[in-house]
Amino acid sequence: MTPRDTGSGHRRARTPDSPRPVTERLGLVLVAAVVATAMVAATVADGPAAPTDVETTRPVGAELAAAATASPRPTPTPPPRPVGDPASWVVAGPDGAALAATPGGPIDEVAAPGLTWPILEEVDGGYRVATHCARDGWVDADDVERPDVARGAGMAGAVIVVDAGHGGLDAGASGPAGVLESEVNLAVAVRLRDLLERANDIDDETGEVTPGDTVPPVAAVVMTRDPDDGKGGDQRTALTFRGRLATGAGADAFVSVHHNAGDTRTFDEPPTEVFYSVADEESGRLAGLVLEELRRSLAPLADQWRGTTLAGTIGREDPDGTDYYTVLEEARVPAVIAEAVYLSDPAAEELAATDEFQEIYAAALYRALVRFLATEATGSEVNEPIEFTPGGAEPYDYSSCSLAVPPEDGGEDGGEDDGAEDDGGE
Numbered sequence: 271m272t273p274r275d276t277g278s279g280h281r282r283a284r285t286p287d288s289p290r291p292v293t294e295r296l297g298l299v300l301v302a303a304v305v306a307t308a309m310v311a312a313t314v315a316d317g318p319a320a321p322t323d324v325e326t327t328r329p330v331g332a333e334l335a336a337a338a339t340a341s342p343r344p345t346p347t348p349p350p351r352p353v354g355d356p357a358s359w360v361v362a363g364p365d366g367a368a369l370a371a372t373p374g375g376p377i378d379e380v381a382a383p384g385l386t387w388p389i390l391e392e393v394d395g396g397y398r399v400a401t402h403c404a405r406d407g408w409v410d411a412d413d414v415e416r417p418d419v420a421r422g423a424g425m426a427g428a429v430i431v432v433d434a435g436h437g438g439l440d441a442g443a444s445g446p447a448g449v450l451e452s453e454v455n456l457a458v459a460v461r462l463r464d465l466l467e468r469a470n471d472i473d474d475e476t477g478e479v480t481p482g483d484t485v486p487p488v489a490a491v492v493m494t495r496d497p498d499d500g501k502g503g504d505q506r507t508a509l510t511f512r513g514r515l516a517t518g519a520g521a522d523a524f525v526s527v528h529h530n531a532g533d534t535r536t537f538d539e540p541p542t543e544v545f546y547s548v549a550d551e552e553s554g555r556l557a558g559l560v561l562e563e564l565r566r567s568l569a570p571l572a573d574q575w576r577g578t579t580l581a582g583t584i585g586r587e588d589p590d591g592t593d594y595y596t597v598l599e600e601a602r603v604p605a606v607i608a609e610a611v612y613l614s615d616p617a618a619e620e621l622a623a624t625d626e627f628q629e630i631y632a633a634a635l636y637r638a639l640v641r642f643l644a645t646e647a648t649g650s651e652v653n654e655p656i657e658f659t660p661g662g663a664e665p666y667d668y669s670s671c672s673l674a675v676p677p678e679d680g681g682e683d684g685g686e687d688d689g690a691e692d693d694g695g696e
């Protein structure tokens with residue numbers, strides 16, 4: 271499900287056909303050269319079971335090889351990792367972080383360890399940050415950790431924000447057997463994080479991603495929800511916060527992991543939908559790559575799927591031309607929402623709960639990010655944005671949202687009682 275809450279602000283209209291800046295293209299070549307090495311051999315074969323309506327441009331390896339050909343570097347060697355700079359986000363320390371409305375003011379609550387927030391301002395020995403509860407707060411610098419991040423071109427210098435959709439009282443979609451979207455989303459997000467944080471090889475034929483040395487780890491992965499934090503990753507997380515974290519982190523890409531539910535009919539192909547930010551064509555390019563990789567990977571898993579005619583890349587905008595979806599509007603970076611399958615379909619629900627599916631989903635997102643960062647590939651067709659005005663959406667209420675560690679005597683999700691179960695966007 272793709273939730274929406276009220277968002278404001280204005281962004282320029284999407285310009286689908288405008289070329290990307292030359293400087294950006296040049297930055298891609300270094301890593302492409304590295305990535306290409308192990309892929310050139312397997313390059314020319316088409317991936318198996320490509321859906322017939324997918325506009326496949328070239329196999330991954332061919333793209334990477336082509337990019338490498340343009341490289342002035344005769345020998346593919348990993349680019350030097352730049353010296354780290356302080357991140358533009360902070361992480362609540364092991365004892366948690368006391369949040370106050372103003373610098374040195376009364377403590378509102380002690381937030382759980384490991385929660386990550388974008389820095390809005392450095393002030394009075396601490397930071398003003400945006401929090402999961404759609405509020406700003408101030409934390410003492412002693413209460414938080416601010417990692418060093420070695421940013422640069424391509425994969426090795428990239429910061430990726432991985433967003434596990436829903437969380438806390440908001441479970442998102444649920445299947446007939448009770449599989450919760452929020453939990454599957456988180457499991458996939460964690461697998462994607464793990465792939466991004468290590469060096470890998472990619473099997474160009476199967477799409478399998480294994481530990482190796484051709485694709486370097488990224489500079490940093492920032493999670494909107496993280497099972498290793500003091501809330502177990504089950505934090506109620508405002509849509510505005512997710513996008514603001516991507517913007518604040520200066521992410522090279524923002525990927526929001528979801529699964530859908532609804533009235534479906536039978537299709538021969540995976541019903542995958544990928545929503546993109548209408549604010550820039552790079553979001554559309556990322557969506558095309560995510561869709562192509564997900565379809566390619568999911569297709570062999572079943573002969574029939576339940577889905578809707580929405581399947582494909584989707585840009586939805588308000589009448590004023592800004593993004594309809596709050597996370598995409600707030601993320602002023604290349605941003606997509608992936609809805610791999612419909613959990614309302616019993617077969618897809620059973621599949622989505624398996625390790626195999628979750629690994630395949632994560633690997634597909636990973637390959638899309640590698641292609642996005644290291645090549646100029648465009649992937650599947652990017653549909654033009656459409657105005658979307660379903661109406662009736664109630665804004666979420668985060669007034670009782672809490673960041674504190676829940677009490678141990680069974681009061682999980684303690685003070686959270688916002689009752690915002692409705693989904694504004696579907």
Ligand SMILES: [Zn+2]
Binds near residue numbers: 436528
């Ligand atoms: Zn969802």
